[in-house]
Amino acid sequence: QSALTQPPSASGSPGQSVTISCTGTSSDVGAYNYVSWYQQHPGKAPKLMIYEVSKRPSGVPDRFSGSKSGNTASLTVSGLQAEDEADYYCSSYAGSNDWVVFGGGTKLTVL
Amino acid sequence: EVQLLESGGDLVQPGGSLKLSCAASGFSFSTYAMSWVRQAPGKGLEWVSGISGSVGSTYYADSVKGRFTISRDNSHNTLYLLMNSLRADDTALYYCAKDLRGSSLRGSFDSWGQGTLVTVSS
Numbered sequence: 001q002s003a004l005t006q007p008p009s010a011s012g013s014p015g016q017s018v019t020i021s022c023t024g025t026s027s028d029v030g031a032y033n034y035v036s037w038y039q040q041h042p043g044k045a046p047k048l049m050i051y052e053v054s055k056r057p058s059g060v061p062d063r064f065s066g067s068k069s070g071n072t073a074s075l076t077v078s079g080l081q082a083e084d085e086a087d088y089y090c091s092s093y094a095g096s097n098d099w100v101v102f103g104g105g106t107k108l109t110v111l
Numbered sequence: 112e113v114q115l116l117e118s119g120g121d122l123v124q125p126g127g128s129l130k131l132s133c134a135a136s137g138f139s140f141s142t143y144a145m146s147w148v149r150q151a152p153g154k155g156l157e158w159v160s161g162i163s164g165s166v167g168s169t170y171y172a173d174s175v176k177g178r179f180t181i182s183r184d185n186s187h188n189t190l191y192l193l194m195n196s197l198r199a200d201d202t203a204l205y206y207c208a209k210d211l212r213g214s215s216l217r218g219s220f221d222s223w224g225q226g227t228l229v230t231v232s233s
Contacts, residue, residue, distance in 0.1 A: 036219045038156070045226065046148075046156065051211055051219040089156050093218040099170045100146065100158040100218035 003028065003101035004090055011109040012080045020106045022073040022090030027097045030071040034093035037066055037075045040105075041086045049088075050075060077108070085110045113137040113222040115207045120227030127197050131227055133190040133207030138222075141165050141185035144210035146220065147192045149203035149229075159205070160192060164214030175201075197231045204228050 005023040012018040022029065022037075029035055035053045038046035048057050050066035053073065063078045073092070077084055090103040119131040131147070146161035160181040161170045169181050180193040190207055205227050208220035 034217050034219060038220075040156075045206060045223040046220070047223075048211070048219065048221045051221070057211075057221060087155075091156075091158070091218055093216075098172070099161060099216065102148075102156045102158060105155040 003094070003098060004092060004103035006088075006090060006103035006106045008104070009107045009109065011111055012077075013111045014080050014082065016080050017076060017078045018080060018108065019074050019076045020088055020090075020108070022075070022092075022103050024071050024073070024092055024101070026071055028071075028092040028094035028101050029068065029073050031095065032093045033068070035066065035068055035073040036091045037064075037073075038089045038091070039084075039086045040089065046089065080110050082110050084108060113209065115209065115222055115224035117205065117207050117224045117227035120205065120229045122230045122232065123197055124233050125198060125231055127231070128193070128195045129197065129229060131192040131194070131205055131207075131229070133224060135188045135190065135207075135209070138209070140183075140188040142214055144212075144214055144216040145183060145190045146208045146210065146216065146218075147181065147190075148206045148208050148220070148223075149201075150206070150226070151200075151203040154203075157203075158218070161210075161216040161218075162190070163216055166214070168216075170216055194229070197229075199231050202229060202231045
């Protein structure tokens with residue numbers, strides 16, 4: 001069982017918005033602003049999409065945004081495109097509890 | 112351009128040992144924390160171990176503590192993972208990953224290798 005809880009699947013039509021949740025505890029997501037989101041296409045290495053809750057690395061479209069409220073972080077993908085179909089993982093720094101924890105992943109399907 | 116190239120994955124029997132390497136280039140290796148993250152076939156990502164930049168403080172997931180040892184050679188820009196007492200549930204693709212922010216482990220991995228496959232089976 002993963003330390004962070006994500007829904008196993010999410011979907012939306014092209015152009016729509018979808019939000020993926022990531023629920024942790026007061027020892028990880030709730031304690032630190034070091035929540036990250038990764039996109040992984042089949043057979044590829046993960047790609048960092050969001051770091052420190054809401055920051056986007058250079059090159060990541062602004063259609064991807066992140067937020068956090070209490071022990072739950074969220075990734076929103078706006079204006080869905082076919083290439084957004086992938087697995088998405090959240091992670092959080094957890095200090096001396098577990099150091100770094102990942103969610104179980106969410107498979108995003110673009111209908 | 113940042114490049115991370117893992118090697119050392121192999122088929123090993125339960126109870127055996129293996130040492131993974133990750134050759135880094137394109138950035139100031141010694142000033143960044145590095146981690147190993149694994150992915151079992153068809154499963155999600157699992158952080159395994161991390162090491163800080165120049166000081167070399169080490170961190171482990173409970174699932175590998177006491178069995179795995181992470182180390183780095185800053186003079187050769189290489190990260191290592193020595194894996195002992197391997198079990199079937201250690202079977203996975205092992206990725207080397209660079210921390211975004213700097214010397215301290217923070218778990219924001221902005222660069223990943225392509226992974227090296229470790230299979231533990233008799």
